[in-house]
Amino acid sequence: MTDESFDLSITRLIDAPLEAVWRAWVDHTAEWYCPEPWRAEIVERDLRPGGHSSMIFHGPDGEAMPVEGVFLEVLPQRRIVATDAFAAGWAPRQPFLVRIDAFAPEGGGTRYTATARHWTAIARDQHIAMGFDTGWNTATDQLAAVARRLTVRH
Template identity: 35%
Template structure:
């Protein structure tokens, strides 16, 4: 079930097929101890992660720069379709409470993670939805494709090593 419509003027998309099972990709996205090992593109790291895997639940992470600066991000899970779809936003806090904190990105956005079986692997789609085209461009210029792509590579590396 798709409950959103892509808007190329507002949304950024990373789509790739990876050679790991969908259940392993899902587990890496929904298990804090695993997410902390791949979520930030190296040399950045993720020293903290808290996930309450239910609508209204927390999706909180902290990213650390190579220089040691920390960037906490508080968010809210909007939708969980076990094993296939995770949607969260930095525009809301736990319990769907509106928040003004903009987190490490510097602006609120909504992430849609879609995980689908594809042969022996997984069709992985990550969408970052933005409120306006200037915010989309800012996220793109920050390196969305490269950063989220590197993080996906690290996710695949992690699940293959387990």
């Protein structure tokens, strides 16, 4: 059983169909995943249960923050669950979170929920101090903009 008091979550009704939001998340991650002026560089992405993910977050002043993990669950157009608790080859790492992205059609749009599930209250509080609310809401704004752009194209 999980202690949901360690969760941080945002939810948003995105004005774009489920297919566009999913495509934005899966195929255009580098365009939205980091709040600007940061950007995400996708190094490796194997979007399947057990698949490895490796990115580098680049900051405006030359910062480079590697982010690595594995996908635990991928249910197309429904949910993606990933964790940073493992590196490539299932090498254990000091875990920070499990990320859960959920997608559901609602009206003509998509109900998107992103949850950061932490192992401890300390990790949750560190994430709050890092700017979880502003950062994840800004990234979600960027995701919504990409999804709307993809909707206009088709």
